[in-house]
Amino acid sequence: MKHYSAFAVAREALRYHTGWERAWRSPEPKKRYDVIIVGAGGHGLATAYYLGKNYGIQNIAIIEKGWLGGGNTGRNTTIIRSNYLQDPSAALYEKARSLYEDLSQDLNYNVMFSPRGVMMLAQTQHEIRGYQRTAHANALQGVKTEWIGPERVKQLVPIINIDGPRYPVLGALWQERGGTARHDAVAWGYARACSAMGMDIIQKCEVTGVRSENGRVVGVDTTKGAIDCDKLGIVVAGHSGQLAEMAGFRLPLEAVALQALVSEPIKPCMDVVVMANTVHGYMSQSDKGEMVIGGGTDGFNNYTQRGSFHHIEETVRALIETFPMISRLKMLRQWGGIVDMTGDRSPILSTTPLGNCFINCGWGTGGFKAIPGSGWGMAQLMATGHSPLTEAFTMDRFKEGRFIDESVAAGVAH
Numbered sequence: 001m002k003h004y005s006a007f008a009v010a011r012e013a014l015r016y017h018t019g020w021e022r023a024w025r026s027p028e029p030k031k032r033y034d035v036i037i038v039g040a041g042g043h044g045l046a047t048a049y050y051l052g053k054n055y056g057i058q059n060i061a062i063i064e065k066g067w068l069g070g071g072n073t074g075r076n077t078t079i080i081r082s083n084y085l086q087d088p089s090a091a092l093y094e095k096a097r098s099l100y101e102d103l104s105q106d107l108n109y110n111v112m113f114s115p116r117g118v119m120m121l122a123q124t125q126h127e128i129r130g131y132q133r134t135a136h137a138n139a140l141q142g143v144k145t146e147w148i149g150p151e152r153v154k155q156l157v158p159i160i161n162i163d164g165p166r167y168p169v170l171g172a173l174w175q176e177r178g179g180t181a182r183h184d185a186v187a188w189g190y191a192r193a194c195s196a197m198g199m200d201i202i203q204k205c206e207v208t209g210v211r212s213e214n215g216r217v218v219g220v221d222t223t224k225g226a227i228d229c230d231k232l233g234i235v236v237a238g239h240s241g242q243l244a245e246m247a248g249f250r251l252p253l254e255a256v257a258l259q260a261l262v263s264e265p266i267k268p269c270m271d272v273v274v275m276a277n278t279v280h281g282y283m284s285q286s287d288k289g290e291m292v293i294g295g296g297t298d299g300f301n302n303y304t305q306r307g308s309f310h311h312i313e314e315t316v317r318a319l320i321e322t323f324p325m326i327s328r329l330k331m332l333r334q335w336g337g338i339v340d341m342t343g344d345r346s347p348i349l350s351t352t353p354l355g356n357c358f359i360n361c362g363w364g365t366g367g368f369k370a371i372p373g374s375g376w377g378m379a380q381l382m383a384t385g386h387s388p389l390t391e392a393f394t395m396d397r398f399k400e401g402r403f404i405d406e407s408v409a410a411g412v413a414h
Helices: 006-016 020-024 042-056 086-103 103-107 125-140 148-156 183-196 236-247 311-320 324-328 368-386
Strands: 031-037 060-063 118-122 146-148 171-175 200-202 205-213 214-222 225-235 253-263 273-276 280-287 289-302 332-340 348-349 357-361
Touching: 006 324, 006 348, 031 042, 031 214, 042 060, 042 357, 060 225, 086 125, 086 324, 086 368, 118 125, 118 148, 125 146, 125 171, 146 148, 148 171, 148 273, 148 311, 183 200, 183 368, 205 236, 225 236, 236 311, 236 332, 236 357, 253 311, 273 311, 280 311, 289 311, 311 324, 311 332, 348 368, 357 368
Parallel strands: 031 060, 031 225, 060 200, 118 273, 225 357
Antiparallel strands: 118 171, 146 171, 205 214, 214 225, 253 289, 253 332, 273 280, 280 289, 348 357
């Protein structure tokens, strides 16, 4: 009997469904599209999907210099939550979280959404006040979260050490309907749905220039030739600055690497997501039994997608204080992703100085959780010129002083 790898099985399952071959084999670009989306990650694919589904705009090319979902969408730790402090952030992330709940049915593709709950530990008096404030803000925003004490934390996560030698667990901000999803499946699900609508997903196609006339975008130059368009969406995460420069404007952000790792698989021992700001790390357990671990960003600007020993050591050492049992686990693999950080740690979803050119960037360390909401709002902005979800996240807010300060809401001090 012939055996197939998990990748081969997934690939053949995708090919079985109508339309996937178009995305898998990357068709040659046409001469003109109504819309070009640069970046075939979660945010770019979601934007294209909701343009087609909600507004009937389906003559779209999604172009990607690498491969589908090969950037941050396939390199994150899959956490989904909406317990943010500021009203615009809570609205955007709660829209995304609510869309995640029905995304498998909507796309007719199992994205493995698991509403297992997310808790953010308070291990100092300052964090107690901060998270209680967020819980009150969430109540006013209609986002269901609650403050829980250390006994409830221990009940939900039996493996945790609430009496740590340096940082005892004093409570947590708990969002029961937060959770995780399968990152690759989110990208594949959106891609298959876009392809079924007739959109072209063109891989190995790098943008080399943005063309404009009379202050408006008219197309892009790529390694596969020139392509004309009426509207352009730039959704390229860590490389947003380079694309913006091609389009003739600058962005107020910087690119840094964010690293993560997984352990060898073990029996189920933790069925929630735990984020610990004070010791600077977060952890969950995957369906395969691996402990998925992440921490902070690198302390310097870079474009690497590799991990580094000193950062992994720092993150694991910190988490061992709160989860002593993981000290005996072996690391299975590690990786890095390029994240783009704004000064207020909130994203940019905006028009740009170049007419009919739109930008979606600056998600920092929290991009995966926002994919459906980001795509929904960005599609509305591109189709109609306005979206209630995006109106607070314009580029102009930085020169106008309208910051959306979420520097603490990231949960790991970045």
